[in-house]
Amino acid sequence: MKMELIQPFINAADAVLAQGLQCPMSIGNLSMEEEAYRRKGIAALIWITGDIEGRVILDLDPQTAVRVASKFAEAELPETDELVRETVFELANQVIGNAITVLNDQGFHFRVHPPVLHTSEHGPKSSEDTEALVICFETGIGDVFMNIALRYSHSLRTEQAAAVGQ
């Protein structure tokens, strides 16, 4: 896992959550995911293609998702409210948008696909060249998990290998 690819996502999640939730936050457990991803609750999955490819999942257990959405809405929302899912999607969009802004300004180009609801209990397994990193953000109103599996695209890796070989 290339930390230079991951760090912008961690920084973006930290900034987006801290600003939106207005509560103390810290980065808790950080682990490599070798087995298939196990969903915690309401999970937004965003695919990224281009110079860097892979996917990012933002995942909140249902109770935390309700608390987070209620905080943003400044009103108590029921778990069934569509706005709860919408909030998780928009947070994922903002985290990824902010991260790719940084990476784009470093010269990487991508396409970010609209978020989709990750409904299966288990996600795709990591592979040798795409390990997944799971970061837990401990907020005052619950844990927010971000699962990142990214790699340089095949064409970019070929270019890099050619440059090293010269």
Next chain:
Amino acid sequence: MEQFVPVKRSKDGQPVRYLVVDDSVFARKNLARMIETFGGQLCGEAGDGMTAITEYDRTNPDIVLMDITMPQMEGIEAAEKIVQKHPEARVVMVSSVGYQENIVAALQRGARHFVQKPVKPEVLYEVIKYVMGDDGTVASAAGAGD
């Protein structure tokens, strides 16, 4: 949410009217709440670029807050089409994707300003005042609560 000194239209002292375009209901609600704190009035909403164009024609807003990544027609293309038809249109792009190329493309195609998500109300408020220019007036602090 913090209250701001209302920004009104200079010509008639009425609230500034906003069209909010974003495919996320959450984002639209969030912007609508900010508009309220600016003393503005939400006159229309759209979830994609195509609808934004028809909503602009229908509502004739003072300001359009436009997301970029949306289904059917993206925000930059919608902004361009609106400005082509209504050169006086004030379109402010509001997106989480704030890299240089995107900002330049939006400005070249008619947008007046760019605000990155997550939106800070105080930043958007300053942008609104700037974009309204002489067509907007900030009510005096003494009269703000009237």
